[in-house]
Structures are given as structure tokens and as C-alpha cells.
Amino acid sequence: MTGWWSALGGLLCAVAVLALSWLVALGLSTSSFDVIIGHASYLALLAVAICLVWRSPSRYLAVRFLQMAGIVAASIVVLVDLGFLRFFKAPLWTLYDDLPVRFTDLTLSALMSYLSAYITAGLAVTALASVAITAAIARTAKAAVIVWPIATVGAFTILALGGAASVAPGAARGPLDAALMAPDPPRATLQTTRRTSTVVLDGAPRFEPKTIILAIVESAGRDIPSSDGRTPLHERIVALSGMPGWVRFDNAVTPSNATDVSIPAIVTGTGSHESAAKLQSMPFVSDLARLRGYRTAFITSSTLRWANFDSFFAGADFDVVKSAETFRLPFINDQTVDDAVAFRAVADLVAGESGKLFLMLYTNSLHWPFQQTSVAPIPGGISDRRSRAAHIQETGFASLFEALRRSGRLDDALILVIGDHGEFAFRRGAPQPLTRLETFESGVLSPLLLMRIPTHSPPDATEALAANAHRLVSGIDIAPSLADLLGLRLSNGLSYEGHSLFRPVPADRIAVSTSVAEWRSWRRAALAVARGEERMTCRTEDLCHLSRDDGRTLTRLRRAEPGDALFAAALAHPHLRAVLGKIHRDHARQP
Known part of the structure; x- marks a missing residue:
């Protein structure tokens, strides 16, 4: 009987140690206790697993090695779980089905990218200490051999019942x-489909800029500051261009707070509330340009091996595609290489092309945890993480504008700069009360949206843009704007949910943003x-x-x-x- 009581006491102590580590990791807030209570059985199961591995030392070297491997594995599980709890308020096992990257897709560089983004030294120390103390408790709790298996079955049963209750509909x-x-x-998967048959020529273009650039800037909100921390980034971009003709849309909304929803919506004009079947049928913005004889290119610092983006963009059939896989460099931010490398590739492409060019650029340095180092020098006086990332953006846009100027393209360039969504002002190491994917407040709903039209654009288009500057617009308006500009229309019964920014946007239009789409x-x-x-x-x-x-x-x-x-x-x-x-x-x- 003494062994039973000792085992029970050891188990309770182990659970208490793990719970304390979770509370420390979550910041000892009121919501932390809710998380602990909601996952108490999970902690019990984890404690039992550690105790089973470590309660009895073995005389055999091979078995001891396996025991040590088990403790290391438990430490990794605890560390990853603490990271998920800190940022998403839920353990990995409840979120795995919704993650854009699965274990089967992870490369070593991708894994290290995620660890550097979400795992801090404090979390690592907390995880190792909690597992070590729990293992020490297991050694001192002398119990009959049958006690720990029974405790394992009990904890697992409680966990299963708790999970079943959590998914049952509330009354x-x-x-x-x-x-x-x-x-x-419903849930669907992004796939490779050809969409050129769903768009046709519809008369002459309203005007044809020699260069069209669509720059999608990850996590760039409407009022995101520049590297000086005071001037808005949109003012800095305009100043760097040195050109008139810019329109800032200060009443823009994002299609989604999730990148893998907003980007497909932006590049096809499909609303995040519309069906995946429609998304898979709508032409890409590059398809619109190709029908008018533009050479098309897509350059990004990001890997495309997440959320099925590699399959999705394969359907766009760009003439030139350069991504993290092409650059073959180490990840320097969340799933991306240095943004400066992508900007340089853009500048080289612009300098080397002589005909009409459509170029789509997707940058990532402003995504959490914010790119901190680059081949483009960052002044030592800039220490704030987001400010350093903003400086990389500014340097990149400066190089883009210079390439356009040197090639004689800047005066006749249509340039669109849009954030895929806004973002919280993250502080590294701090637990987040809500994740971006769970809210449209705190600037998440309002993305940066800038447009620069060629100097000799038609007056009616210029006037319409100016009138729409304060109207409600959305990221899904980009595709219909380009279709209108180039004299194209959808066929096969398809239509755009959005509006052309080159025509008056209805004052009573309703725009929708969701975190959950059929494809995510x-x-x-x-x-x-x-x-x-x-x-x-x-x-x-x-x-x-x-x-x-x-x-x-x-x-x-x-x-x-x-x-x-x-x-x-x-x-x-x-x-x-x-x-x-x-x-x-x-x-x-x-x-």
C-alpha cells in the first residue's frame, strides 16, 4: 500500500511541476489558469509518460540509452507544446490538422525557422527543468510495477473523454x-488548375502600362511604421519612388487574417467567403496580363512548400518563378530567405527585360519574428525588431525604384503595394492574448494599400482612383481592377465579387473578411x-x-x-x- 500512496503522491507532484511550468510559460495570467484546467488530463498523461520512462534505472547500457532518449523526446514535446500554448493558447495536438505545414513537409531548415520564431531560451529552460524535476520525482516515488500503467490508462481515458466533450456542440x-x-x-485543398479559358478579351485596353508590379507585403498594416518608428511606411515608400501619381486607400480591408486565404483571394479576386471550386476556376492576375502579351514573373523570398502553395501557383504558369527553393539559401525568417535577395532578383529582372512585364513580388521580412539580418546593411542605431525589418523593406523598394528608373520604366509603371493583412505589434517572448488568426481587431483588418499609376494615364481612371481613396475597398479589388484596365472579362458564368478601382466603388458595398475559408x-x-x-x-x-x-x-x-x-x-x-x-x-x- 505504501507503494501505491508513494506513486500517487509522485504523480500529483509531477503534474504540479508541469502545471507550474505551463503557468510560468504563459505569463501567470488569469487566462493561463483556464488553459491549465482545460488540459489537466494532458499534463497528467505527460507526467505519467516521463515517470514510466525514468522511474527505474536499468543495469543495461542500451536500455539506459533508450531511457535518456525518452527523456530527450519528452523535453522536446514539452518545449514544442509550451511554444504552441504561449502563442496559440492550445497544444500542438489540437492544432495539427489546421497547420499549413505538416511534419511530412518539414525540412531541417524549415524546422529551425519555426523554432527560432516561436521558441525562446526561457521556454527551453522551463521545459528542461520541468522534465528533469518530474523525472527526479519518478525516481523517488517507489511504486508497484502496476501503478504507473494504471495511471497511464486513467489519464488517457480522462483526456479522451475531455476531448470528446470539447467537440460536442453546446446547448x-x-x-x-x-x-x-x-x-x-467544408474543407478543400489548393490544387493545380489552368484558368486561362475563363477570361477573354473584351475590346481594347483602357491603357497598357509597360510595367505592372504587384507587391504583396506580408503583415503590412495600414499604419505600420517605417524604420524610424514614426513615419508611416507608406509615406516612406512614396518618398523613395520620387514620383507623383500615388494613391493611398485608407479604408481598405483584408480578405482574411490568414496569409494562405488572403493571398489566393488577392491574386484571383475570389472572396474568402466564396467556394474553393470558384477559387480554382478564377484566372490569376498573371493570366490577365499574359492575354495582353506581358511576360510574367513571380519572385518571393518565401518557400512555396506550405499550404499547397507550390501546387496552387503551378497553375499560374509564370514565365519566371524564383522562390526560396530557387535561391538555395538558409531560412532567415519564418519559412523565408533574405528579402533583400528577392528584391535584387526583381531589380535584375526589370533591368534585363525590354518588353511588357508583369511582376508579382511577395516579401516576408515584416512577418513575425521580423527579419533581423540581411545582406543589405541595417544601421546599428535601429534596434527594434520590426524597425529593422521595415528598413529591409525600404532598402528593397529603393532598389526596385532605381531599377525601374534606370531601365526607363518608372514613368510608365503601374505599381500596386498591398499588405496581405495587418498585424499585432508583437514583442518577442511575450505571451499573446489572441493570435492574429482569431481576431480582426488591433489593426489586423486594415492592410496597407498603395497604387501608383503611370504619368499619362486616362483622366477618368485618375479621377476614379482619387474618388475611391476614402471608399471601402478590399484586396479582392486588385484582380477586377487589372481586368478592367486591360480590357478583359470573365467567361463561363464567373464574375468578380470585388470592384474595379478605376471606376467608382459603390458607397454601400459590403466587404467580407474571414479567417476560415473552404481551403483553410x-x-x-x-x-x-x-x-x-x-x-x-x-x-x-x-x-x-x-x-x-x-x-x-x-x-x-x-x-x-x-x-x-x-x-x-x-x-x-x-x-x-x-x-x-x-x-x-x-x-x-x-x-
């Missing part, structure tokens, strides 16, 4: 909940519906609220009700209704 608390019990949105899921959903300056933002934490965006800040007004116009607009669309249902069900399950 309806009113008529709205009953109406929102739609199933979760996430543990928790978020939704935004916009009209003019009105916003309805919904998230699991506190459901839906109405806000107003004055072009600078998003100000909350009150809780949104089903009778409100934006709420009714969301309920009227099947996908948005499913997203609302998920938000309400997940909210009801919160501890």
Missing part, C-alpha cells in the same frame, strides 16, 4: 444559437463585415461587436445584434452563417 441558449447550428465550413481551417474562427466606415467584427472570445473605422483607428461602439444590417448580411450567406455558428459554439465551450 442552444436562445433562438440565435439554434439558427447558427450550421455545420463547420483554423481552431477558432473570426469574421469581419464592413460597409463604409461601419465594421462588425466577430471572434470566439467575446462574439460580435459593431465598430467604426475613421481611417486611423477602429473604435468599438456596442455589441452587435441579429437585427443589425451587417449581422443580417452575414446570416444571409451560407459560408458566413457557418463561420458565425462556429464562433458561437466555440464561445459557449469556453471555460
Whole structure:
């Protein structure tokens, strides 16, 4: 009996040690206790596993080696789990199905990229200390051989029952909940499809710039600061060009807070709330340019081996593609090589082309954890992480503008600069109250959107752009704008959800943003519906609220009700209704 009590006491002590490490890693906040309570059985199972591996020393060297390997494996599990809990408030095993990169896709460089982004020295020390103390407790808790297996089965049973209860729908608390019990949105996978048959020539182009550049800047919000920490990045980009004709859209919304939703939406004009079947049929912006005789190129510092982007962009059939795989350099930020290398490749391409050129650029240095080193020198006086990343962007755009100027292309270039979404101002090592994928507040909804049109553009296009500068616009307006510019229209019954920025955008248009699309899921959903300056933002934490965006800040007004116009607009669309249902069900399950 003494062995039983000793084993039980040892198990409880081990769980307490692990729980304390989780609390330390999560910042000892009130929400940390909710996480611990919600995953107590998981901690118990982990403690049992460590104790089973280490409770009895072996006389055999090979067995001791296996025991040490087990402890190392447990340390890695704890370390990874603490990283996920710190940034996503959920363990890896609950998020794995929603991750854009699976274990089978991980290379050593990709793994190191993720570890450098989300694992800090403090987390590593916490993980190693907790496993070591738990293993020491196992050695001192003398128990019968049968005790630990029974504890393992018990902990696993509790974990399984808890997991089953967490996925069961919550009881309806009113008529709205009953109406929102739609199933979760279906799931599809991005694939390679050819789309040129879905767009046709429709008369003469309104005008044909010799150069069209679409620059998608990862995590660039509307008011993201430049490297000096004060001047907005959009002002710095305009100044670096040294050219007039720029229009800044200060009332733009992103199609999604998830990159693997927003980028497909931007490059095809498909709304994040529309079907994956439509996404797979819509022509790429490069397809539009190719029909008018442009040579097309896609250059990015990012790997395309995530979220099926390699398959997806294979359907675009660019004449030139350069990515992290092409550059063959070590990852220097989250899944990307040095942005300066991508910008140099862009500048070289611009300098070497003589005909019409469509170029799409995707940069990543402003993504968490923010690129810190580069072949482009960063002044020593810039120490803030995001400021250093912003300097890399500025240097890159300066080189792009210089290449356009030297090649005689700048005066006749159409340049679009758009953030795929906004971002939180992350502080390295700090636990996040919400992840970007769970909210459209704090600047996430409002991306940077700049357009520079050629000097000799038609007056009606110039006037329309100026009039739309303060209208509600979206990332899905890029594709219809280029189609309108180049004199193209969709066929086969397809149509754009967005509007051409070269024509007046309706004042009453409604724009939608979701974190969950048919081609991408996430543990928790978020939704935004916009009209003019009105916003309805919904998230699991506190459901839906109405806000107003004055072009600078998003100000909350009150809780949104089903009778409100934006709420009714969301309920009227099947996908948005499913997203609302998920938000309400997940909210009801919160501890």
C-alpha cells in the first residue's frame, strides 16, 4: 500500500511541476489558469509518460540509452507544446490538422525557422527543468510495477473523454444559437488548375502600362511604421519612388487574417467567403496580363512548400518563378530567405527585360519574428525588431525604384503595394492574448494599400482612383481592377465579387473578411463585415461587436445584434452563417 500512496503522491507532484511550468510559460495570467484546467488530463498523461520512462534505472547500457532518449523526446514535446500554448493558447495536438505545414513537409531548415520564431531560451529552460524535476520525482516515488500503467490508462481515458466533450456542440441558449447550428465550413485543398479559358478579351485596353508590379507585403498594416518608428511606411515608400501619381486607400480591408486565404483571394479576386471550386476556376492576375502579351514573373523570398502553395501557383504558369527553393539559401525568417535577395532578383529582372512585364513580388521580412539580418546593411542605431525589418523593406523598394528608373520604366509603371493583412505589434517572448488568426481587431483588418499609376494615364481612371481613396475597398479589388484596365472579362458564368478601382466603388458595398475559408481551417474562427466606415467584427472570445473605422483607428461602439444590417448580411450567406455558428459554439465551450 505504501507503494501505491508513494506513486500517487509522485504523480500529483509531477503534474504540479508541469502545471507550474505551463503557468510560468504563459505569463501567470488569469487566462493561463483556464488553459491549465482545460488540459489537466494532458499534463497528467505527460507526467505519467516521463515517470514510466525514468522511474527505474536499468543495469543495461542500451536500455539506459533508450531511457535518456525518452527523456530527450519528452523535453522536446514539452518545449514544442509550451511554444504552441504561449502563442496559440492550445497544444500542438489540437492544432495539427489546421497547420499549413505538416511534419511530412518539414525540412531541417524549415524546422529551425519555426523554432527560432516561436521558441525562446526561457521556454527551453522551463521545459528542461520541468522534465528533469518530474523525472527526479519518478525516481523517488517507489511504486508497484502496476501503478504507473494504471495511471497511464486513467489519464488517457480522462483526456479522451475531455476531448470528446470539447467537440460536442453546446446547448442552444436562445433562438440565435439554434439558427447558427450550421455545420463547420467544408474543407478543400489548393490544387493545380489552368484558368486561362475563363477570361477573354473584351475590346481594347483602357491603357497598357509597360510595367505592372504587384507587391504583396506580408503583415503590412495600414499604419505600420517605417524604420524610424514614426513615419508611416507608406509615406516612406512614396518618398523613395520620387514620383507623383500615388494613391493611398485608407479604408481598405483584408480578405482574411490568414496569409494562405488572403493571398489566393488577392491574386484571383475570389472572396474568402466564396467556394474553393470558384477559387480554382478564377484566372490569376498573371493570366490577365499574359492575354495582353506581358511576360510574367513571380519572385518571393518565401518557400512555396506550405499550404499547397507550390501546387496552387503551378497553375499560374509564370514565365519566371524564383522562390526560396530557387535561391538555395538558409531560412532567415519564418519559412523565408533574405528579402533583400528577392528584391535584387526583381531589380535584375526589370533591368534585363525590354518588353511588357508583369511582376508579382511577395516579401516576408515584416512577418513575425521580423527579419533581423540581411545582406543589405541595417544601421546599428535601429534596434527594434520590426524597425529593422521595415528598413529591409525600404532598402528593397529603393532598389526596385532605381531599377525601374534606370531601365526607363518608372514613368510608365503601374505599381500596386498591398499588405496581405495587418498585424499585432508583437514583442518577442511575450505571451499573446489572441493570435492574429482569431481576431480582426488591433489593426489586423486594415492592410496597407498603395497604387501608383503611370504619368499619362486616362483622366477618368485618375479621377476614379482619387474618388475611391476614402471608399471601402478590399484586396479582392486588385484582380477586377487589372481586368478592367486591360480590357478583359470573365467567361463561363464567373464574375468578380470585388470592384474595379478605376471606376467608382459603390458607397454601400459590403466587404467580407474571414479567417476560415473552404481551403483553410483554423481552431477558432473570426469574421469581419464592413460597409463604409461601419465594421462588425466577430471572434470566439467575446462574439460580435459593431465598430467604426475613421481611417486611423477602429473604435468599438456596442455589441452587435441579429437585427443589425451587417449581422443580417452575414446570416444571409451560407459560408458566413457557418463561420458565425462556429464562433458561437466555440464561445459557449469556453471555460
